[in-house]
Amino acid sequence: MNLFQYVRPAEQKTAIAAVAAEPTARFLGGGTNLLDLMKRHIMQPEKLVDVTRLPLKGITQQGNIIRIGALTRNTEIAEDKTILQNLPLLAMAINAGASAQIRNMATTGGNLLQRTRCPYFYDTAMPCNKREPGTGCGALEGFNRMHAIFGFSDKCIAVNPSDMNVALRALDATVVVNGPKGERKIPIADFHRLPGDTPEKDTNLDKNELITAVTIPISPFSKNAYYLKVRDRNSYAFALVSVAAALNMDGNTIKEARLAMGGVAHKPWRLTDAETFLKSKTATEENFQQAAQIAFQGAKAFKHNQYKLKLGPNTIVQALSVASGLKSV
Amino acid sequence: MNEQEPFCPNESRRSFLKKSTVITAVALTPAAAINAANNHWDEHIAAAIENVSLSVEINGTRHTMDIDPRTSLLDLLRENLHLTGTKKGCDYGQCGACTVHVNGERVLSCLTLAATTDGSKVTTIEGLANGDELHPMQAAFIKHDGFQCGYCTPGQIMSAVACIREGHASSRDQIREYMSGNICRCGAYPNIVDAIEEVQKGGQKV
Ligand SMILES: Cc1cc2nc3c(=O)[nH]c(=O)nc-3n(C[C@H](O)[C@H](O)[C@H](O)COP(=O)(O)OP(=O)(O)OC[C@H]3O[C@@H](n4cnc5c(N)ncnc54)[C@H](O)[C@@H]3O)c2cc1C
Ligand code: FES
Ligand code: FES
Numbered sequence: 311m312n313l314f315q316y317v318r319p320a321e322q323k324t325a326i327a328a329v330a331a332e333p334t335a336r337f338l339g340g341g342t343n344l345l346d347l348m349k350r351h352i353m354q355p356e357k358l359v360d361v362t363r364l365p366l367k368g369i370t371q372q373g374n375i376i377r378i379g380a381l382t383r384n385t386e387i388a389e390d391k392t393i394l395q396n397l398p399l400l401a402m403a404i405n406a407g408a409s410a411q412i413r414n415m416a417t418t419g420g421n422l423l424q425r426t427r428c429p430y431f432y433d434t435a436m437p438c439n440k441r442e443p444g445t446g447c448g449a450l451e452g453f454n455r456m457h458a459i460f461g462f463s464d465k466c467i468a469v470n471p472s473d474m475n476v477a478l479r480a481l482d483a484t485v486v487v488n489g490p491k492g493e494r495k496i497p498i499a500d501f502h503r504l505p506g507d508t509p510e511k512d513t514n515l516d517k518n519e520l521i522t523a524v525t526i527p528i529s530p531f532s533k534n535a536y537y538l539k540v541r542d543r544n545s546y547a548f549a550l551v552s553v554a555a556a557l558n559m560d561g562n563t564i565k566e567a568r569l570a571m572g573g574v575a576h577k578p579w580r581l582t583d584a585e586t587f588l589k590s591k592t593a594t595e596e597n598f599q600q601a602a603q604i605a606f607q608g609a610k611a612f613k614h615n616q617y618k619l620k621l622g623p624n625t626i627v628q629a630l631s632v633a634s635g636l637k638s639v
Numbered sequence: 640m641n642e643q644e645p646f647c648p649n650e651s652r653r654s655f656l657k658k659s660t661v662i663t664a665v666a667l668t669p670a671a672a673i674n675a676a677n678n679h680w681d682e683h684i685a686a687a688i689e690n691v692s693l694s695v696e697i698n699g700t701r702h703t704m705d706i707d708p709r710t711s712l713l714d715l716l717r718e719n720l721h722l723t724g725t726k727k728g729c730d731y732g733q734c735g736a737c738t739v740h741v742n743g744e745r746v747l748s749c750l751t752l753a754a755t756t757d758g759s760k761v762t763t764i765e766g767l768a769n770g771d772e773l774h775p776m777q778a779a780f781i782k783h784d785g786f787q788c789g790y791c792t793p794g795q796i797m798s799a800v801a802c803i804r805e806g807h808a809s810s811r812d813q814i815r816e817y818m819s820g821n822i823c824r825c826g827a828y829p830n831i832v833d834a835i836e837e838v839q840k841g842g843q844k845v
Contacts, residue, residue, distance in 0.1 A: 311709045313709065314708060314709070315689065315708065316691050316708035316752065316754050318754075318755075318757075338752070338755070340750075341750055341751065341752060341755070342732055342747070342750050345711075345750045345752065346731050346732055346750060349730065349731065350731075358708070358752075360752075360754070360755055362755065385744075408820070409735065409819055409820020409821075410745060410798070410801070410802070410805070410807070410817050410818075410819075410820055411735060411738055411745050411746055411747045411798065411820045412732060412747065412750075412820065414744045414745060414746050415746050415747065415750065415751070544815075544816075544819070545815070545816050545819035546819040546820055
């Protein structure tokens with residue numbers, strides 16, 4: 311690890327000023343992603359600003375909005391009564407990620423900002439435009455089994471590995487941030503980026519901006535929600551693909567559907583065309599099959615991730631079947 | 640320190656220390672460190688002064704010391720305090736061998752900066768037994784052969800105790816899911832689940 315200075319300001323303002331004062335400075339949340347990357351010399355901040363003791367913790371409900379403080383740990387969200395009652399999809403997605411120990415450490419802000427990454431990003435002996443812009447993408451012609459099938463560019467085909475982010479995308483969350491220029495709110499759809507020509511940028515957050523909270527509207531999707539994650543082993547592995555499905559049902563009829571996928575793109579991927587198709591449809595396997603086909607129009611695979619073109623639609627159908635009550639888990 | 644990564648060169652180090660005067664109000668870096676840099680004192684003195692002060696209770700004993708900010712909690716335990724019960728498997732958060740409790744919650748000590756535990760209570764495998772009397776989970780691991788080489792065991796036991804305390808040991812499936820962050824290369828998994836299940840069913844205080 312490179313040498314760095316460690317500071318732990320007591321106030322938001324001083325924390326933001328501390329990061330703004332140093333070009334390479336970073337906020338430190340649970341450290342589960344940042345320290346990993348620092349140990350591998352992939353990130354080398356000269357200053358870490360520990361924000362974990364700032365009063366940005368806890369989950370509150372204000373009218374129809376649930377607000378989660380950015381320093382709330384993943385475990386706390388997954389076990390919170392308000393969340394379990396109103397946003398079970400979020401709890402399911404969080405519990406599908408990492409391990410109990412890591413969820414005890416991971417913060418909401420840190421999880422949102424965990425790097426979109428792939429094995430070539432980690433392997434400093436290989437080219438990677440995300441790690442070192444301009445060096446090329448090792449995965450394009452390499453071992454690309456885990457990689458994207460939507461929204462990639464010839465500069466980068468990595469996927470965003472977060473489970474939480476997929477649920478936040480389906481639930482239309484908003485990321486609240488504070489920075490030297492003041493506070494702003496970023497809809498989750500605009501928070502993460504597609505790689506384009508600048509894969510080194512995962513999100514539209516400014517370096518000096520601190521995530522302070524995530525807000526999520528309470529919607530009539532809580533009863534019929536399911537997060538399905540498919541991985542190489544049953545637990546403690548990143549998604550090959552995952553699907554967050556939430557339905558607003560009237561009897562057997564779908565009034566409205568929300569669908570998002572993980573493991574398929576550089577950002578959590580919303581399936582809006584499939585959602586439109588499902589509107590006012592009956593919950594049947596045929597309709598779910600059709601929705602999955604629509605969702606996968608435009609999907610393109612590489613040499614080693616062809617399987618995702620089949621696994622993806624199947625996972626959509628399965629997630630919708632469970633969410634709608636057509637099938638049990 | 641490996642060869643690819645030279646010790647922070649003098650010039651950038653000084654400029655970094657100087658720049659930090661801007662925020663001395665919030666930095667833990669004492670003004671003395673900036674003086675040292677401004678006066679071109681030996682780098683090592685500056686680095687030493689820049690250490691972070693830490694006061695942490697480990698297994699009931701308070702330790703107060705100055706540490707290099709890079710020190711992980713795992714290295715603090717093993718290298719600085721010679722509490723070698725906590726194991727280093729991967730050092731990258733992938734295996735769970737380094738699991739300890741911080742303020743009662745299981746965490747990975749390899750991805751925890753020691754500095755962040757200032758003011759906290761840490762419990763390691765050495766702090767689990769009551770004198771010569773083994774903790775029920777330790778006894779159950781022995782009874783059920785919950786290990787072969789034993790390398791993952793301290794992490795498994797710390798995780799298992801937390802798993803029961805959290806209320807995540809109500810079935811074998813739930814135990815497996817909530818213990819998935821602890822890898823055992825010897826494959827003692829069925830016996831580990833047996834041990835946890837027995838302690839859970841026995842209703843002893845863990
Ligand atoms: C072995 C392993 C397995 C994993 N498996 C999964 C998995 O299956 N699914 C999954 O979703 N995730 C998984 N993860 C990733 C894990 O969820 C993330 O590492 C974690 O959520 C990051 O949160 P953190 O608080 O530790 O972030 P940190 O490491 O502290 O920070 C990450 C980044 O966010 C920045 N940051 C942190 N907080 C803020 C803030 N409030 N404002 C602005 N910037 C901030 C930091 O500067 C840093 O750049 C795994 C991780 C490991 C090590
Ligand atoms: S040593 Fe910490 S998880 Fe492997
Ligand atoms: S007993 Fe050998 S690794 Fe678990």
